[in-house]
Amino acid sequence: MVIVLKEIRVGLVGYKFMGKAHSLGYRNVPFFFPDRARPVLKAIAGRNEEGVRKAAKELGFESYETDWRELIKRDDIDLIDIVTPNHSHAEIAIAAAEAGKHVICEKPLALNAEEAERMLAAAEKNGVVHMISHNYRFAPAVQYAKKLIEEGRLGKIYHVRATYLQDWLMDPDFPIAWRLKKEITGSGALGDIGAHIIDLTRFLVGEMTEVVGAMETFIKERPIENEPGKTGVVDVDDAASFIARFENGAMGVFEATRFAAGSRNRNCFEINGEYGSIKWDLENMNNLHVYLSEDDEGLQGFRVINCTEEVHPFADAYWPAGHIIGYEHTFVNLISELMEAISKKKSQKPDFFDGLQNQLILDAIEQSAIDKKWVSIPQRANHIRV
Numbered sequence: 001m002v003i004v005l006k007e008i009r010v011g012l013v014g015y016k017f018m019g020k021a022h023s024l025g026y027r028n029v030p031f032f033f034p035d036r037a038r039p040v041l042k043a044i045a046g047r048n049e050e051g052v053r054k055a056a057k058e059l060g061f062e063s064y065e066t067d068w069r070e071l072i073k074r075d076d077i078d079l080i081d082i083v084t085p086n087h088s089h090a091e092i093a094i095a096a097a098e099a100g101k102h103v104i105c106e107k108p109l110a111l112n113a114e115e116a117e118r119m120l121a122a123a124e125k126n127g128v129v130h131m132i133s134h135n136y137r138f139a140p141a142v143q144y145a146k147k148l149i150e151e152g153r154l155g156k157i158y159h160v161r162a163t164y165l166q167d168w169l170m171d172p173d174f175p176i177a178w179r180l181k182k183e184i185t186g187s188g189a190l191g192d193i194g195a196h197i198i199d200l201t202r203f204l205v206g207e208m209t210e211v212v213g214a215m216e217t218f219i220k221e222r223p224i225e226n227e228p229g230k231t232g233v234v235d236v237d238d239a240a241s242f243i244a245r246f247e248n249g250a251m252g253v254f255e256a257t258r259f260a261a262g263s264r265n266r267n268c269f270e271i272n273g274e275y276g277s278i279k280w281d282l283e284n285m286n287n288l289h290v291y292l293s294e295d296d297e298g299l300q301g302f303r304v305i306n307c308t309e310e311v312h313p314f315a316d317a318y319w320p321a322g323h324i325i326g327y328e329h330t331f332v333n334l335i336s337e338l339m340e341a342i343s344k345k346k347s348q349k350p351d352f353f354d355g356l357q358n359q360l361i362l363d364a365i366e367q368s369a370i371d372k373k374w375v376s377i378p379q380r381a382n383h384i385r386v
């Protein structure tokens with residue numbers, strides 16, 4: 001008999017940007033999804049006592065630890081949520097799984113596929129629920145796009161065009177941060193934002209079989225923060241472009257950059273199929289643009305669907321039609337699904353398998369950019385079921 005948990009006790013590691021986004025998610029699940037297991041914000045871990053105490057208070061956690069290892073040891077924690085920089089994901093996730101804790105980890109899953117393989121193996125061996133925080137899958141418009149594709153409304157998919165454009169690094173005086181150091185981040189724009197468009201297109205179109213890519217670092221040296229006159233070498237990409245072939249015959253064109261002036265966070269895709277096309281843009285995330293070639297001559301064109309109607313996935317948890325939702329609700333939706341998965345001990349996508357497959361693609365793009373040739377994507381068996 002499956003025991004259904006009514007409460008899930010959360011331990012959060014890290015507390016800045018994503019710490020706040022995930023905390024907001026946990027706090028809002030009981031409000032918008034009252035039928036789901038209730039997250040209990042038990043404890044938060046950070047290295048600086050003053051900072052972590054303040055964060056626990058602000059984000060609404062009952063207690064704090066100054067070492068994530070202590071958090072994992074606690075028997076009043078069911079779920080470890082990892083929102084720290086990428087180089088720490090593997091160690092924390094593996095320790096958490098070995099202690100029998102369920103795990104959610106931010107993207108990219110790891111620094112490389114070897115680490116990601118070990119994370120998946122630990123989660124699988126210990127039978128814990130595992131998820132990766134690819135939150136954009138949980139926008140109602142993206143979920144609706146998936147439904148249209150699965151129903152065959154676009155027919156055979158020919159093209160995918162996906163870009164993730166930002167501009168926050170264009171100032172050459174912007175100091176070296178952890179996202180610009182390979183040993184901490186793995187790769188630059190590629191793993192940070194390219195990972196999101198890889199996940200969205202894997203979700204919507206299917207697996208990639210091969211890629212060819214190019215990467216560039218435009219500003220190769222930057223100031224070191226709080227060390228006047230000193231500079232450090234940037235050893236990750238500022239921009240990455242790649243093309244891909246998919247198992248189902250589709251072709252994909254991708255671009256991830258932090259040097260697209262004027263584009264603050266333009267996460268977009270366009271998919272062209274046999275019977276029509278769809279387009280989505282995070283900065284107008286409630287809308288899905290749909291073109292269906294079956295429309296009458298003279299009326300053909302992209303229609304704009306505001307995905308806030310009851311029929312749109314997740315939308316009925318919120319407001320009446322037309323009353324839009326925002327970025328933060330992608331986390332509320334994702335975490336509501338995580339609560340359901342843990343309470344019923346069932347798997348939930350995207351999981352560490354998706355994180356690994358994503359990482360295999362990231363690694364292949366980097367290899368291709370070095371070798372200047374196409375690289376095949378290894379396909380791992382998706383056999384993980386908790």
Ligand SMILES: NC(=O)c1ccc[n+]([C@@H]2O[C@H](COP(=O)([O-])OP(=O)(O)OC[C@H]3O[C@@H](n4cnc5c(N)ncnc54)[C@H](O)[C@@H]3O)[C@@H](O)[C@H]2O)c1
Nearest residue numbers: 014015016017018019045046047083084085086106107108
């Ligand atoms: N899903 C998304 O859309 C999205 C958006 C931004 C970041 N991310 C991912 O989230 C993760 C964190 O990014 P961020 O933007 O929140 O970073 P951040 O720099 O804002 O916060 C990182 C936090 O981790 C803490 N930290 C670092 N090392 C630690 C350790 N050993 N023990 C405990 N705490 C530690 C820092 O003190 C800080 O609180 C990264 O993996 C990043 O790629 C995902």
